[in-house]
Amino acid sequence: MEASNVILSAPLQQLKDEHVSLREEMNHIYEIIEEIEFESGSAVIQEFARLYERILDFNIKLKSHSTKEDDWLFPMMASHLGENDKTIEVMEFEHEKAEQHLRDFLTEAEQARPIVDEDEAQAIAVYAVQAYATLIQHFDREEKVLFPLAEKILSAGEKEELERRFRS
Structure with missing residues:
Protein backbone atom coordinates (compact mmCIF):
# COMPACT_ATOMS: atom_id res chain seq x y z
CA MET A 1 0.00 0.00 0.00
CA GLU A 2 1.52 3.29 -1.14
CA ALA A 3 0.92 5.88 1.59
CA SER A 4 0.52 8.78 -0.82
CA ASN A 5 -2.48 7.04 -2.46
CA VAL A 6 -4.33 6.58 0.82
CA ILE A 7 -7.22 8.98 1.39
CA LEU A 8 -7.30 9.76 5.10
CA SER A 9 -10.42 10.30 7.16
CA ALA A 10 -10.91 13.78 8.66
CA PRO A 11 -9.17 13.21 12.04
CA LEU A 12 -6.14 11.50 10.49
CA GLN A 13 -5.93 14.18 7.80
CA GLN A 14 -6.06 16.80 10.57
CA LEU A 15 -3.03 15.22 12.27
CA LYS A 16 -1.19 15.10 8.95
CA ASP A 17 -2.11 18.75 8.24
CA GLU A 18 -0.78 19.78 11.67
CA HIS A 19 2.59 18.37 10.59
CA VAL A 20 2.74 21.03 7.86
CA SER A 21 2.63 23.97 10.28
CA LEU A 22 4.88 22.19 12.79
CA ARG A 23 7.45 21.53 10.02
CA GLU A 24 7.32 25.19 8.97
CA GLU A 25 8.00 26.22 12.55
CA MET A 26 10.81 23.65 12.81
CA ASN A 27 12.38 25.04 9.63
CA HIS A 28 12.37 28.56 11.13
CA ILE A 29 13.97 27.13 14.26
CA TYR A 30 16.61 25.39 12.15
CA GLU A 31 17.41 28.65 10.34
CA ILE A 32 18.04 30.32 13.71
CA ILE A 33 20.26 27.41 14.75
CA GLU A 34 22.31 27.89 11.59
CA GLU A 35 22.71 31.59 12.42
CA ILE A 36 23.97 30.62 15.89
CA GLU A 37 26.40 28.17 14.33
CA PHE A 38 27.81 30.58 11.72
CA GLU A 39 27.61 33.97 13.43
CA SER A 40 29.83 35.26 16.19
CA GLY A 41 29.74 37.69 19.09
CA SER A 42 26.55 39.48 20.08
CA ALA A 43 24.69 38.15 17.01
CA VAL A 44 24.91 34.64 18.50
CA ILE A 45 23.45 35.85 21.80
CA GLN A 46 20.57 37.65 20.05
CA GLU A 47 19.81 34.63 17.88
CA PHE A 48 19.93 32.36 20.92
CA GLU A 53 11.38 32.09 22.49
CA ARG A 54 10.63 30.12 19.30
CA ILE A 55 11.16 26.80 21.06
CA LEU A 56 8.98 27.80 24.00
CA ASP A 57 6.15 28.55 21.56
CA PHE A 58 6.82 25.48 19.39
CA ASN A 59 6.87 23.19 22.42
CA ILE A 60 3.29 24.22 23.30
CA LYS A 61 2.07 23.51 19.75
CA LEU A 62 3.91 20.19 19.62
CA LYS A 63 2.45 19.06 22.96
CA SER A 64 -1.07 19.85 21.74
CA HIS A 65 -0.46 17.73 18.63
CA SER A 66 1.25 14.88 20.49
CA THR A 67 -1.54 14.68 23.08
CA LYS A 68 -4.05 13.84 20.32
CA GLU A 69 -1.87 10.95 19.25
CA ASP A 70 -0.72 9.75 22.69
CA ASP A 71 -4.09 9.98 24.44
CA TRP A 72 -6.48 8.99 21.67
CA LEU A 73 -5.02 7.66 18.41
CA PHE A 74 -2.31 5.37 19.81
CA PRO A 75 -4.51 3.59 22.38
CA MET A 76 -7.22 3.07 19.74
CA MET A 77 -4.72 1.59 17.31
CA ALA A 78 -3.04 -0.54 19.99
CA SER A 79 -6.35 -2.30 20.65
CA HIS A 80 -6.26 -3.56 17.03
CA LEU A 81 -2.59 -4.46 16.79
CA GLY A 82 -1.16 -7.64 18.24
CA GLU A 83 1.02 -7.69 21.35
CA ASN A 84 4.09 -8.27 19.19
CA ASP A 85 3.47 -5.25 16.98
CA LYS A 86 5.87 -2.48 17.99
CA THR A 87 4.46 0.33 15.81
CA ILE A 88 2.87 2.28 18.66
CA GLU A 89 5.81 1.61 20.98
CA VAL A 90 8.19 3.11 18.40
CA MET A 91 5.96 6.18 17.92
CA GLU A 92 5.69 6.76 21.67
CA PHE A 93 9.46 6.38 22.04
CA GLU A 94 10.05 8.97 19.32
CA HIS A 95 7.63 11.37 21.04
CA GLU A 96 9.51 10.93 24.32
CA LYS A 97 12.88 11.37 22.62
CA ALA A 98 11.89 14.62 20.86
CA GLU A 99 10.23 15.98 24.02
CA GLN A 100 13.35 15.14 26.04
CA HIS A 101 15.60 17.01 23.59
CA LEU A 102 13.31 20.06 23.83
CA ARG A 103 13.20 19.82 27.64
CA ASP A 104 17.00 19.57 27.74
CA PHE A 105 17.29 22.64 25.52
CA LEU A 106 14.88 24.67 27.67
CA THR A 107 16.44 23.53 30.96
CA GLU A 108 20.00 24.29 29.84
CA ALA A 109 18.95 27.63 28.35
CA GLU A 110 17.15 28.65 31.55
CA GLN A 111 20.13 27.66 33.69
CA ALA A 112 22.50 29.63 31.46
CA ARG A 113 20.34 32.78 31.45
CA PRO A 114 20.35 35.71 31.69
CA ILE A 115 23.89 35.92 30.31
CA VAL A 116 24.74 33.23 27.78
CA ASP A 117 28.10 33.23 26.10
CA GLU A 118 28.70 32.23 22.51
CA ASP A 119 30.07 28.75 23.30
CA GLU A 120 27.19 27.97 25.68
CA ALA A 121 24.63 29.10 23.10
CA GLN A 122 26.15 26.86 20.44
CA ALA A 123 26.40 23.89 22.81
CA ILE A 124 22.81 24.24 24.05
CA GLN A 130 18.53 16.72 17.93
CA ALA A 131 14.82 17.49 18.43
CA TYR A 132 14.59 18.71 14.84
CA ALA A 133 16.20 15.55 13.44
CA THR A 134 14.01 13.28 15.57
CA LEU A 135 10.80 15.07 14.59
CA ILE A 136 11.54 15.23 10.85
CA GLN A 137 12.00 11.43 10.79
CA HIS A 138 9.05 10.88 13.12
CA PHE A 139 6.59 12.93 11.06
CA ASP A 140 7.71 11.14 7.93
CA ARG A 141 7.17 7.73 9.57
CA GLU A 142 3.71 8.74 10.81
CA GLU A 143 2.67 9.97 7.38
CA LYS A 144 4.02 6.97 5.47
CA VAL A 145 3.22 4.18 7.95
CA LEU A 146 1.10 5.13 10.95
CA PHE A 147 -1.70 7.20 9.39
CA PRO A 148 -2.33 4.79 6.47
CA LEU A 149 -2.32 1.89 8.96
CA ALA A 150 -4.78 3.72 11.22
CA GLU A 151 -7.01 4.41 8.22
CA LYS A 152 -7.04 0.70 7.45
CA ILE A 153 -7.59 -0.74 10.95
CA LEU A 154 -9.83 1.78 12.72
CA SER A 155 -13.60 1.44 12.35
CA ALA A 156 -15.79 4.28 11.07
CA GLY A 157 -17.09 4.69 14.63
CA GLU A 158 -13.56 5.00 16.03
CA LYS A 159 -12.69 7.62 13.42
CA GLU A 160 -15.84 9.55 14.38
CA GLU A 161 -14.83 9.29 18.04
CA LEU A 162 -11.37 10.66 17.20
CA GLU A 163 -12.92 13.54 15.29
CA ARG A 164 -15.22 14.31 18.24
CA ARG A 165 -12.32 14.27 20.71
CA PHE A 166 -10.15 16.49 18.49
CA ARG A 167 -12.94 19.09 18.37
CA SER A 168 -13.41 19.19 22.14
Missing part, protein backbone atom coordinates in the same frame (compact mmCIF):
# COMPACT_ATOMS: atom_id res chain seq x y z
CA ALA A 49 17.33 34.54 22.67
CA ARG A 50 15.15 34.27 19.53
CA LEU A 51 15.67 30.50 19.45
CA TYR A 52 14.64 30.17 23.09
CA ALA A 125 21.50 24.65 20.48
CA VAL A 126 22.61 21.07 19.80
CA TYR A 127 19.55 19.86 21.76
CA ALA A 128 17.33 21.78 19.33
CA VAL A 129 19.13 20.15 16.39
Whole structure:
Protein backbone atom coordinates (compact mmCIF):
# COMPACT_ATOMS: atom_id res chain seq x y z
CA MET A 1 0.00 0.00 0.00
CA GLU A 2 1.52 3.29 -1.14
CA ALA A 3 0.92 5.88 1.59
CA SER A 4 0.52 8.78 -0.82
CA ASN A 5 -2.48 7.04 -2.46
CA VAL A 6 -4.33 6.58 0.82
CA ILE A 7 -7.22 8.98 1.39
CA LEU A 8 -7.30 9.76 5.10
CA SER A 9 -10.42 10.30 7.16
CA ALA A 10 -10.91 13.78 8.66
CA PRO A 11 -9.17 13.21 12.04
CA LEU A 12 -6.14 11.50 10.49
CA GLN A 13 -5.93 14.18 7.80
CA GLN A 14 -6.06 16.80 10.57
CA LEU A 15 -3.03 15.22 12.27
CA LYS A 16 -1.19 15.10 8.95
CA ASP A 17 -2.11 18.75 8.24
CA GLU A 18 -0.78 19.78 11.67
CA HIS A 19 2.59 18.37 10.59
CA VAL A 20 2.74 21.03 7.86
CA SER A 21 2.63 23.97 10.28
CA LEU A 22 4.88 22.19 12.79
CA ARG A 23 7.45 21.53 10.02
CA GLU A 24 7.32 25.19 8.97
CA GLU A 25 8.00 26.22 12.55
CA MET A 26 10.81 23.65 12.81
CA ASN A 27 12.38 25.04 9.63
CA HIS A 28 12.37 28.56 11.13
CA ILE A 29 13.97 27.13 14.26
CA TYR A 30 16.61 25.39 12.15
CA GLU A 31 17.41 28.65 10.34
CA ILE A 32 18.04 30.32 13.71
CA ILE A 33 20.26 27.41 14.75
CA GLU A 34 22.31 27.89 11.59
CA GLU A 35 22.71 31.59 12.42
CA ILE A 36 23.97 30.62 15.89
CA GLU A 37 26.40 28.17 14.33
CA PHE A 38 27.81 30.58 11.72
CA GLU A 39 27.61 33.97 13.43
CA SER A 40 29.83 35.26 16.19
CA GLY A 41 29.74 37.69 19.09
CA SER A 42 26.55 39.48 20.08
CA ALA A 43 24.69 38.15 17.01
CA VAL A 44 24.91 34.64 18.50
CA ILE A 45 23.45 35.85 21.80
CA GLN A 46 20.57 37.65 20.05
CA GLU A 47 19.81 34.63 17.88
CA PHE A 48 19.93 32.36 20.92
CA ALA A 49 17.33 34.54 22.67
CA ARG A 50 15.15 34.27 19.53
CA LEU A 51 15.67 30.50 19.45
CA TYR A 52 14.64 30.17 23.09
CA GLU A 53 11.38 32.09 22.49
CA ARG A 54 10.63 30.12 19.30
CA ILE A 55 11.16 26.80 21.06
CA LEU A 56 8.98 27.80 24.00
CA ASP A 57 6.15 28.55 21.56
CA PHE A 58 6.82 25.48 19.39
CA ASN A 59 6.87 23.19 22.42
CA ILE A 60 3.29 24.22 23.30
CA LYS A 61 2.07 23.51 19.75
CA LEU A 62 3.91 20.19 19.62
CA LYS A 63 2.45 19.06 22.96
CA SER A 64 -1.07 19.85 21.74
CA HIS A 65 -0.46 17.73 18.63
CA SER A 66 1.25 14.88 20.49
CA THR A 67 -1.54 14.68 23.08
CA LYS A 68 -4.05 13.84 20.32
CA GLU A 69 -1.87 10.95 19.25
CA ASP A 70 -0.72 9.75 22.69
CA ASP A 71 -4.09 9.98 24.44
CA TRP A 72 -6.48 8.99 21.67
CA LEU A 73 -5.02 7.66 18.41
CA PHE A 74 -2.31 5.37 19.81
CA PRO A 75 -4.51 3.59 22.38
CA MET A 76 -7.22 3.07 19.74
CA MET A 77 -4.72 1.59 17.31
CA ALA A 78 -3.04 -0.54 19.99
CA SER A 79 -6.35 -2.30 20.65
CA HIS A 80 -6.26 -3.56 17.03
CA LEU A 81 -2.59 -4.46 16.79
CA GLY A 82 -1.16 -7.64 18.24
CA GLU A 83 1.02 -7.69 21.35
CA ASN A 84 4.09 -8.27 19.19
CA ASP A 85 3.47 -5.25 16.98
CA LYS A 86 5.87 -2.48 17.99
CA THR A 87 4.46 0.33 15.81
CA ILE A 88 2.87 2.28 18.66
CA GLU A 89 5.81 1.61 20.98
CA VAL A 90 8.19 3.11 18.40
CA MET A 91 5.96 6.18 17.92
CA GLU A 92 5.69 6.76 21.67
CA PHE A 93 9.46 6.38 22.04
CA GLU A 94 10.05 8.97 19.32
CA HIS A 95 7.63 11.37 21.04
CA GLU A 96 9.51 10.93 24.32
CA LYS A 97 12.88 11.37 22.62
CA ALA A 98 11.89 14.62 20.86
CA GLU A 99 10.23 15.98 24.02
CA GLN A 100 13.35 15.14 26.04
CA HIS A 101 15.60 17.01 23.59
CA LEU A 102 13.31 20.06 23.83
CA ARG A 103 13.20 19.82 27.64
CA ASP A 104 17.00 19.57 27.74
CA PHE A 105 17.29 22.64 25.52
CA LEU A 106 14.88 24.67 27.67
CA THR A 107 16.44 23.53 30.96
CA GLU A 108 20.00 24.29 29.84
CA ALA A 109 18.95 27.63 28.35
CA GLU A 110 17.15 28.65 31.55
CA GLN A 111 20.13 27.66 33.69
CA ALA A 112 22.50 29.63 31.46
CA ARG A 113 20.34 32.78 31.45
CA PRO A 114 20.35 35.71 31.69
CA ILE A 115 23.89 35.92 30.31
CA VAL A 116 24.74 33.23 27.78
CA ASP A 117 28.10 33.23 26.10
CA GLU A 118 28.70 32.23 22.51
CA ASP A 119 30.07 28.75 23.30
CA GLU A 120 27.19 27.97 25.68
CA ALA A 121 24.63 29.10 23.10
CA GLN A 122 26.15 26.86 20.44
CA ALA A 123 26.40 23.89 22.81
CA ILE A 124 22.81 24.24 24.05
CA ALA A 125 21.50 24.65 20.48
CA VAL A 126 22.61 21.07 19.80
CA TYR A 127 19.55 19.86 21.76
CA ALA A 128 17.33 21.78 19.33
CA VAL A 129 19.13 20.15 16.39
CA GLN A 130 18.53 16.72 17.93
CA ALA A 131 14.82 17.49 18.43
CA TYR A 132 14.59 18.71 14.84
CA ALA A 133 16.20 15.55 13.44
CA THR A 134 14.01 13.28 15.57
CA LEU A 135 10.80 15.07 14.59
CA ILE A 136 11.54 15.23 10.85
CA GLN A 137 12.00 11.43 10.79
CA HIS A 138 9.05 10.88 13.12
CA PHE A 139 6.59 12.93 11.06
CA ASP A 140 7.71 11.14 7.93
CA ARG A 141 7.17 7.73 9.57
CA GLU A 142 3.71 8.74 10.81
CA GLU A 143 2.67 9.97 7.38
CA LYS A 144 4.02 6.97 5.47
CA VAL A 145 3.22 4.18 7.95
CA LEU A 146 1.10 5.13 10.95
CA PHE A 147 -1.70 7.20 9.39
CA PRO A 148 -2.33 4.79 6.47
CA LEU A 149 -2.32 1.89 8.96
CA ALA A 150 -4.78 3.72 11.22
CA GLU A 151 -7.01 4.41 8.22
CA LYS A 152 -7.04 0.70 7.45
CA ILE A 153 -7.59 -0.74 10.95
CA LEU A 154 -9.83 1.78 12.72
CA SER A 155 -13.60 1.44 12.35
CA ALA A 156 -15.79 4.28 11.07
CA GLY A 157 -17.09 4.69 14.63
CA GLU A 158 -13.56 5.00 16.03
CA LYS A 159 -12.69 7.62 13.42
CA GLU A 160 -15.84 9.55 14.38
CA GLU A 161 -14.83 9.29 18.04
CA LEU A 162 -11.37 10.66 17.20
CA GLU A 163 -12.92 13.54 15.29
CA ARG A 164 -15.22 14.31 18.24
CA ARG A 165 -12.32 14.27 20.71
CA PHE A 166 -10.15 16.49 18.49
CA ARG A 167 -12.94 19.09 18.37
CA SER A 168 -13.41 19.19 22.14
